[in-house]
Amino acid sequence: xxxxxxxxxxxxxxxxxxxxxxxxxxxxxxxxxELELSPxxxxxxxxxxxxxxxxxxxxxxxxxxxxxxxxxxxxxxxIANSSLKVIVQSGDGxxxxxxxxxxxxxxxxxxxxxxFVHNNQVYGLTKGQASxxxxxxxxxxxxxxxxxxxxxxxxxxxxxxxxxxxxxxFSGETxxxxxxxxxxxxxxGYALVxxxxxxxxxxxxxxxxxxxxxxxxxxxxxxxxxxxxERLARQWGDKxxxxxxxxxxxxxxxxxxxxxxxxxxxxxxxGRPFNPGSLVHLxxxxx
Amino acid sequence: xEINILIGGAAGQGVETIAALLGKVMLRSGYGLCLDxxxxxRVRGGHxxxxxxxAGETPWCATGKVDILVSxxxxxxxxxxxxxxxxxxxxxxxxxxxxxxxxKRGVPVPLQRLAKEAGGAVMANTVxxxxxxxxxxxxxxxAEKLLQEMFAHKEGMVEKNYLALKKGYKEASHHCSACFxxxxxxxxxxxxxxxxNEVLGMSALASGCRFLSAYPMTPSTGIxxxxxxxxECGVVVEQAEDEIAAINMVLGASYxxxxxxxxxxxxxxxxxxxxxxxxxxxxxxxxxxxxxxxxPATGLPTRxxxxxxxxxxxxxxxxxxxxxxxxxxxxxxxYRLNKAFYLADKYQVxxxxxxxxxxxxxxxxxxxxxxxxxxxxxxxxxxxxxxRPYQRYxxxxxxxxxxxxPGQFSGEVVLADSDEHDExxxxxxxxxxxxxxxxxxxxxxAGLASxxxxxxxxxxxxxxxxxxxxxxxxxxLRETVxxxxxxxxxxxxxxxxxxxPLPVKAVSEILTSVDKSFCVENNATxxxxxxxxxxxxLEVDHKILKYDGRPFMPEEILQEVQKNV
Ligand SMILES: Cc1ncc(C[n+]2csc(CCOP(=O)(O)OP(=O)(O)O)c2C)c(N)n1
Ligand SMILES: [Mg+2]
Numbered sequence: 001x002x003x004x005x006x007x008x009x010x011x012x013x014x015x016x017x018x019x020x021x022x023x024x025x026x027x028x029x030x031x032x033x034e035l036e037l038s039p040x041x042x043x044x045x046x047x048x049x050x051x052x053x054x055x056x057x058x059x060x061x062x063x064x065x066x067x068x069x070x071x072x073x074x075x076x077x078x079i080a081n082s083s084l085k086v087i088v089q090s091g092d093g094x095x096x097x098x099x100x101x102x103x104x105x106x107x108x109x110x111x112x113x114x115x116f117v118h119n120n121q122v123y124g125l126t127k128g129q130a131s132x133x134x135x136x137x138x139x140x141x142x143x144x145x146x147x148x149x150x151x152x153x154x155x156x157x158x159x160x161x162x163x164x165x166x167x168x169x170f171s172g173e174t175x176x177x178x179x180x181x182x183x184x185x186x187x188x189g190y191a192l193v194x195x196x197x198x199x200x201x202x203x204x205x206x207x208x209x210x211x212x213x214x215x216x217x218x219x220x221x222x223x224x225x226x227x228x229x230e231r232l233a234r235q236w237g238d239k240x241x242x243x244x245x246x247x248x249x250x251x252x253x254x255x256x257x258x259x260x261x262x263x264x265x266x267x268x269x270x271g272r273p274f275n276p277g278s279l280v281h282l283x284x285x286x287x
Numbered sequence: 288x289e290i291n292i293l294i295g296g297a298a299g300q301g302v303e304t305i306a307a308l309l310g311k312v313m314l315r316s317g318y319g320l321c322l323d324x325x326x327x328x329r330v331r332g333g334h335x336x337x338x339x340x341x342a343g344e345t346p347w348c349a350t351g352k353v354d355i356l357v358s359x360x361x362x363x364x365x366x367x368x369x370x371x372x373x374x375x376x377x378x379x380x381x382x383x384x385x386x387x388x389x390x391k392r393g394v395p396v397p398l399q400r401l402a403k404e405a406g407g408a409v410m411a412n413t414v415x416x417x418x419x420x421x422x423x424x425x426x427x428x429x430a431e432k433l434l435q436e437m438f439a440h441k442e443g444m445v446e447k448n449y450l451a452l453k454k455g456y457k458e459a460s461h462h463c464s465a466c467f468x469x470x471x472x473x474x475x476x477x478x479x480x481x482x483x484n485e486v487l488g489m490s491a492l493a494s495g496c497r498f499l500s501a502y503p504m505t506p507s508t509g510i511x512x513x514x515x516x517x518x519e520c521g522v523v524v525e526q527a528e529d530e531i532a533a534i535n536m537v538l539g540a541s542y543x544x545x546x547x548x549x550x551x552x553x554x555x556x557x558x559x560x561x562x563x564x565x566x567x568x569x570x571x572x573x574x575x576x577x578x579x580x581x582x583p584a585t586g587l588p589t590r591x592x593x594x595x596x597x598x599x600x601x602x603x604x605x606x607x608x609x610x611x612x613x614x615x616x617x618x619x620x621x622y623r624l625n626k627a628f629y630l631a632d633k634y635q636v637x638x639x640x641x642x643x644x645x646x647x648x649x650x651x652x653x654x655x656x657x658x659x660x661x662x663x664x665x666x667x668x669x670x671x672x673x674x675r676p677y678q679r680y681x682x683x684x685x686x687x688x689x690x691x692x693p694g695q696f697s698g699e700v701v702l703a704d705s706d707e708h709d710e711x712x713x714x715x716x717x718x719x720x721x722x723x724x725x726x727x728x729x730x731x732x733a734g735l736a737s738x739x740x741x742x743x744x745x746x747x748x749x750x751x752x753x754x755x756x757x758x759x760x761x762x763x764l765r766e767t768v769x770x771x772x773x774x775x776x777x778x779x780x781x782x783x784x785x786x787x788p789l790p791v792k793a794v795s796e797i798l799t800s801v802d803k804s805f806c807v808e809n810n811a812t813x814x815x816x817x818x819x820x821x822x823x824x825l826e827v828d829h830k831i832l833k834y835d836g837r838p839f840m841p842e843e844i845l846q847e848v849q850k851n852v
Contacts, residue, residue, distance in 0.1 A: 011713055039700050043693050045539065048705070055702060056713050061693035062702040063542055064714075065535065066565050072500075072532040073539025077693070079498055079523050080543035084694055102535075105528035258518045259497070270544030270692060272521065274495045276661035279520065282489050283655050286479035287314075 002036045004029040007059045014053060020171035020197030020208075021050065024118060025057055027174050028087075031181040032060070043084045045074040047099060049091035049125045051118030051197075060087075068098025071106045071115070075253075078111045081268040082254050085185065086112070092119040096132040096152050103154075107161040107190055111253040114184040115192045117154065118171075120199035121206050128202035138205050155233035158192050159226065159246060165191035166229065166246040170215045171198070172208060173242065183244060189252045196240070211240070218243030288343070288470040291352055292419065293367055295336035296359025298329055301412040305357060306337035308416050312429045314480040314652050317472040319345035321651040321762075322482075323838070328505070328588040334362050343473040345652045347616070347762030351840045354467060355422060357415055359398075360384065376463055378418045380411075394422060394462045401454040406447035413448045417455025424465025427452055474652070482650035483642060483759075486617045487576060488513025489656075490624040491548050492520055495663045496574075498547040500525045500536040505588050506644035507550035507578035530555035534562030538571045542703055544692040546628055546665075550576035553595050554585065560602045563637050567607025569703040570680070570688065570728070572631035572638075574624070579643040581836045590836030591644035593758055593809040596818065599639045600787055606725065608634065608732040610739075611787035613641040615761040620646070621656045623784055629662045630738060634731045635690055641786070643809070645838040646759035666690060678710040679703060682723060686730030736788035744797065746772060746779035752852060753801040755794065755827060757783040757815050759838070760807055766841035771848065778848075783815070789822045798825050803852050807831045807844055 007029040015021045032042060042060035046052035048067035055062030061084070063073050070090045078086050095103055095117045106113070121138075123129040130143045132152035139146050158166045165187040169177040177195065184191035196215065198208040218241050222228060229246035254260050259269065292309065296302045306322055313320045320341045327333040338349045353370040356363070356377045361384035364377060371377070371392065379386065381395035396418045402411040413434070420427055430452055438444035481489075488510045491499070499522065501511045515524040527533035530551055537547040551559065556577050566573045577599055581592035599611055610630050614620040620642075627638040668689040674681070677699040681688045688710075693701045702712030707724060709715045744750075746768040756764045764780050771778035781794055798804055806816040806827040811834035820826050831847045833839055 009713075014714075038697070040694055040697055043543070053714065056704075059700060061700045062704070062712070063539060063569075064702070064704045064706065064712075065538070065569075066561055066705055069531065069535045069562070069565075072527070072535035073542065075525075076498065076500065076536035076539025076541070076547070077543035079525070079536075080540040080545035080547075081692070081694060084543065101528050102532055105532070257523055259521045259523045264521060268544075269497050269521070269523065272497075274497075274663055276493045276495065276658045276663055279489075279493045280655075280658050282492065282517070282520075283479055286481040286485070287477050 002033045004033045006039060007032055009057055009059050011056045013057055015050060016201050018200045020120065020199070021054070021118060023171040023174045024116070024177065024195055024197060025054060027178040027181055028116070029058060031178045031185060035182060035185055037085055041083070041085055042087065043077055044087045044089060045070050045077065046088070047090040047094040049094045049123070051089065051091035051124070052094055054089050068094050069102065070094060071099060071102040074113050075106060075109065075111050078113060078254060079257065079260070079269060081270045082260060083268050087114045087116065087185070089116045089118065091124065092117060092121060092133045093123045093131040096154055104161060107158055107163045109253040110164065110189045110250060112188055113190055114181070114187070115190065116181065116184070117192070117194050118197045119194050120197045120203055122199050122203040124199050124202055135205060153233065154192065154194050155245060156230065159230050159233055162250070163192055163246070164189045164248055164250050165244070166233070167193045167244045168242045169193050169195045170211055170242050171195055172212055173215065173217070176217060176242065180244065183247070187247065188249050214238060214240045215242045216240065218245070223247040289346065290341040290354050290423065290467055290469065291350060292339040292341070292355045292357065293336055293353045293370070294339070294357040294359070295334065295363030295367060297332045298327065298335050299331045300359040302335050302337050302359060304412045305415050306339055308412070308430070308433065309339055309419060310480050310650065311433055312420070313339070313341050314478055315429045315433070316425065317474050318470065319343060319474055319652050320480070321346045321349060321649065323349040323645070323649040325837070326589050334366060336363065341470065343470040347765050348841065349838070351842060355419060357419065376422055376466055378415060378422065378459065394418065394459050396455055396458045398455070401458060402451055405451035405454055410448055410451035413451035414455035417452040418459035421456045421460045422463050422466050423469060424467065425469065427456055476654065478652040478654060480650055480652050481617065482509070482648060483614060483617060483620065483646040484509030484648070485513050486621050487614070487624055487642065490621045492517055492522055493658055493661055494546065494625040494628045496546045496548045496628065497521060498523050498537065498540040498545045499549065500527045500533040501550050502527050502530045502533050502555055504552045504555045506580055506647040507552055507576055509647060510550045510576060530558035531562065534559040534573070534575070537573055538562060538566055538569070541571050541573055542569070542693070546632070548574050548576065550578065552578050552580050553582050553598065556595070556599070556602070564603035564605055564607065565705050566637040567603060567605065567609065567728070568705050570635040571703065572635055574627045574631050574638050574640060576640045576642060578647050579641060581834070587836040589644065591809060591838050592834060592836060593643055593814070594834070596641065596786065596814040599641060600818065607728055608636050608735055609787065610636065610638045610735050611641060612638065612785050613758040613783070614646045615758060615782060615784045617651055617653050619784060622660060625661045629664065630735065632664065633666045634687060634735055636731060636735070641758055643759050645809070667692065667695070670696070675699065677701065679712045680708060680710045680724065680727070682710060682727050685734055686727045687734070732788060739785040739788055739790040741790045741793040742781045742783050744779050744781060744793070747777040748779070750777045750779035751802040752776055752778040752848065753797060753804040754778065754780045754807055754848070755804065756780070756807045757786060760809060763839040763841045763844060764807055767844040767848065770841065770845050789818060791823050794819070795823050795825065803828050805829045805831055805848060805851070807839065809833055809839065
């Protein structure tokens with residue numbers, strides 16, 4: 001039967017001991033097991049960074065692509081094989097910085113993808129520069145006088161662009177995070193879970209204790225209330241809400257692509273038989 | 288015997304509509320024809336023209352001289368008057384401008400007024416077509432049938448267009464009826480009248496390409512338009528947010544098992560370069576149609592150049608195998624793009640297919656294609672050949688690892704990685720694995736080299752004069768060789784379609800035996816000549832280079848050759 005062990009690999013993990021990534025990995029393995037997804041039916045796409053190494057540490061299909069470019073291959077894979085359960089996982093720099101444009105437009109497309117962003121508010125792999133989500137004033141070797149750019153708010157942006165599923169998790173609340181992941185994986189359409197994750201090596205500001213003190217699980221919130229969700233998305237500081245802020249499905253990208261509908265649509269594009277001779281009639285319009 | 292018609296006017300004046308209508312009429316009347324377009328990067332105004340060359344057999348390219356000038360505005364006349372011959376005719380609207388007094392070749396047809404009389408100013412194009420037909424001494428049957436097909440779904444439009452056609456025909460007949468004699472027809476089978484982008488779109492579809500992601504950019508947008516219009520055939524077309532997304536989407540789709548394509552021009556390709564390198568590292572098949580236009584930067588957006596050969600040869604950081612093929616002429620390009628898909632799948636590499644605006648926008652009448660010749664082998668591992676546990680990057684003798692798709696085999700996963708990796712696809716950093724993986728990937732280059740097609744000698748089989756070229760200059764070079772032949776010269780053409788790995792056998796053998804060799808390229812630095820020298824150590828005697836954004840005319844090449852022999 002399914003157990004998180006189905007998803008473990010023999011790889012030596014290159015994360016720092018105590019890193020929040022371990023908890024995220026564990027939550028993911030448990031979520032997949034509980035949803036009874038076989039490894040070969042799952043595809044995990046990532047970019048480059050510490051977080052983005054995750055396809056090596058979990059036994060599912062993986063496309064570990066370029067920095068900032070985790071989303072486009074995932075969209076392509078969904079079109080090619082809509083029977084794959086597709087997950088995208090990367091860091092905050094990768095997703096909101098280098099890949100910002102893809103983030104915007106993937107939300108507009110609404111493909112059936114679960115997007116888990118490891119948001120440690122810093123560039124981990126390149127050793128501690130500010131990321132788009134770094135708090136104002138954070139000192140780094142590059143931002144020597146502290147960050148002066150105002151922080152990027154992924155949840156507000158996703159809501160503004162009409163994302164159907166917007167949530168925030170905390171790596172230190174693994175059980176809660178697992179539930180968020182399961183809900184995102186089962187949601188039909190693009191589902192964003194921004195995961196607060198301490199970086200023990202480079203983020204001395206937003207530490208485990210810092211998050212622990214502030215995160216508050218949402219209770220009694222109506223996930224169909226967009227205005228309430230927008231208010232919650234803006235909350236940052238003494239109290240940071242975690243949970244599902246908004247969950248209202250809309251027609252997916254795949255459901256609006258002609259070639260993926262009807263009888264032909266039941267078979268993934270990748271598996272359809274094809275014979276060039278069947279298209280000779282294409283020439284008629286030119287005669 | 289041939290007829291050359293040039294239709295010119297401002298953007299928005301219907302130049303292309305007239306050319307397309309006339310072209311189809313000529314096609315159905317059994318003539319051979321070619322059409323090329325010269326247009327500016329603007330939506331209204333400026334000066335655009337289309338050139339239609341009509342002959343018994345299908346001409347290979349456009350020429351500079353003009354028999355009938357359809358001048359939709361005064362500027363057209365002034366720009367093109369030097370190309371007119373004594374017997375040429377100028378069709379123009381005397382109520383919109385007048386020709387100089389001494390100009391006696393005018394055929395005044397009030398296009399606007401007659402169109403309005405027929406039911407609407409938009410039909411000025413149809414009036415002009417009627418005028419051209421009578422000047423050529425043709426009847427209106429074919430044109431009427433075409434208008435019927437085009438407007439059948441629009442209430443009343445067929446009749447109005449008939450009327451417009453007849454009015455133009457009648458009015459022009461007062462000034463000039465059958466002023467030209469048409470060439471003898473030599474074609475009796477059905478032909479297609481199709482342009483380069485349409486041929487590539489059709490070939491992609493018939494090659495089993497089921498996904499295209501691209502960002503609009505001249506001169507490649509036509510491929511995206513073609514495929515977008517064919518979604519009922521089961522192809523998915525996604526306009527990406529930028530070229531970086533386009534190539535990465537295509538790689539994701541290809542990894543998941545679909546033959547995939549992206550198309551762009553130099554600026555967009557520049558944005559794809561990191562993705563190209565990713566295709567090399569992850570060994571993901573991909574075909575990129577790269578339609579060249581003059582650079583640097585935005586350059587001349589709607590014009591032609593062969594300026595990006597060196598760019599595509601070297602694009603992408605790191606060392607990885609690739610193939611570069613080019614579009615020489617329509618009949619060949621249909622099969623060659625299929626070859627690009629075949630090579631990409633078999634060797635799990637990126638394949639770049641070079642075209643340019645001259646190829647993309649030029650149409651000719653060509654025989655139907657043989658769809659049975661197209662290859663759709665996917666080169667995937669099958670159940671019986673599967674070695675478990677599956678390893679995406681298993682080291683093999685020819686460097687080609689067994690390719691499985693995610694989800695293909697229960698219990699097996701497929702891991703593609705942009706980091707250097709081991710056979711399973713997991714990140715590594717050790718020196719030994721790195722070395723073995725570099726060597727594995729590069730071994731595929733030898734396989735690719737064995738697939739490259741040597742150019743065949745066209746023209747005299749023991750030539751004194753050798754012309755060399757690649758890509759879309761084929762037609763102009765072929766005509767040049769024919770013309771040199773007519774002059775009693777022993778001339779031949781070696782024209783390259785497959786460019787990398789460069790097939791050098793034929794050319795190395797012949798180059799030393801000719802008196803004079805010429806490399807003809809639509810660029811300023813002779814990029815192919817340089818590649819050729821790099822690969823063979825041999826040098827051509829002369830380079831004939833053109834870099835004004837316009838395609839070569841055969842007469843220009845002829846002149847340059849004559850100067851140097
Ligand atoms: C095109 C490109 N630019 C820069 C880099 C270098 N780089 C690798 S990871 C990274 C930032 C990682 O930050 P984040 O995405 O937040 O991931 P983390 O390491 O914090 O998990 C950078 C700048 C790269 N690999 N590719
Ligand atoms: Mg980070």
